[in-house]
Amino acid sequence: MHYIILDLEWNNTYARRKKGFLNEIIEIGAVMLDDELNTIDQFSCLIKAQIGKKLRGNIKRLTSITNEDIKNGVVFTRAMSAFRDWIGSEENVILSWGDGDIRVLIENFKYLNGIDTVPFLSNYSDVQSYVQSVLKVSKAQQLGLSAAAEMLEIDESSFSHHRALEDSKLTAECFKKVFDKELFSKFIVPCDNDFYGKLAFKPKAISNINNPLVDKKLLSYKCEKCGCDGEIIKPWRYSNQYFRAIYHCPECDSNARVAVRFKKYYDHIETKKNISIIKPDEEQSEKEQS
Ligand SMILES: [Zn+2]
Structure with missing residues (x-):
């Protein structure tokens, strides 16, 4: 060789x-x-x-x-x-x-x-x-x-x-x-x-949430502090490569932004999930905006 x-x-x-x-x-x-x-x-x-x-x-x-x-x-x-x-x-x-x-x-x-x-x-x-x-x-x-x-x-x-x-x-x-x-x-x-x-093949983020390649289990949120299941308060929508939603933890009374990306490659899907807790002051300004 x-x-x-x-x-x-x-x-x-x-x-x-x-x-x-x-x-x-x-x-x-x-x-x-x-x-x-x-x-x-x-x-x-x-x-x-x-x-x-x-x-x-x-x-x-x-x-x-x-x-x-x-x-x-x-x-x-x-x-x-x-x-x-x-x-x-x-x-x-x-x-x-x-x-x-x-x-x-x-x-x-x-x-x-x-x-x-x-x-x-x-x-x-x-x-x-x-x-x-x-x-x-x-x-x-x-x-x-x-x-x-x-x-x-x-x-x-x-x-x-x-x-x-x-x-x-x-x-x-x-x-x-x-x-x-x-x-x-x-x-x-x-x-x-x-x-x-x-x-x-050009890798591309999946934008249709009903695509069978989207693993629905990942579209969820478990509170990082207490581990209980969050309740969705702002439904999933696609923007800038990610599906994004806002979840609420009833135990901690906190909200979190959840973003999940499903990137399709030639022979596999790469997933990425980002979670960020929304600080109370941020939440206030968000309410004012809407
Ligand atoms: Zn919690």
Whole structure:
């Protein structure tokens, strides 16, 4: 098994056919690790800009890639087939820090080559989510590569940041530090229809309370102080991603705002429930308003 750690640099640019903005890949870098995590090869290629001829200022500053560089780069299709050749026929998994680069890769293949899949992707793993799980960083947080390197006590100063190859090397160092074959295998996904479907799916909060995916048990309130069931005094209504209601505790004579969000992902529902006790003075002003 080869581990291919990939990193891309891209330039956000207006794409006419899309009538919208797109992240055009301007550089691809990767390192190849063998089964024992020895670095056995590396790949680096600047890509000729076909959609946006001018780099955004922040990209120039961040990467030090110039407009001249992207003018003289390798055409996307050729760069990608060279990358595919470089990967070779050994069984592999492609890794990237977060799934952003993979989304961009899919978007570029679609726009420039007119295909919905990435020919060299067979297995994929998001190293960021793997590293975060090992470091016990909550999924709600997005751990940056630099922050992860620091937590793992990797000396970053030897890597020049925000260039594809250097970032892939740093990602590889982070990966090596926390690698556990058994544990990591759970983070490898095959790049099948489900994989592409999941990436294309835009998570959205459910706004219809009668949707069968809404777990009605969560639309309730137990007083945080005394534990008794609250009585609903202002019925559920949807606003700004949440179903919201006001409950009253007859024991404590207090009111609470309850907000529940059901966010639909490709294959699961994520729920979030917030409760805040309404202070008496707040209640007064609320009454005055209504
Ligand atoms: Zn109570």
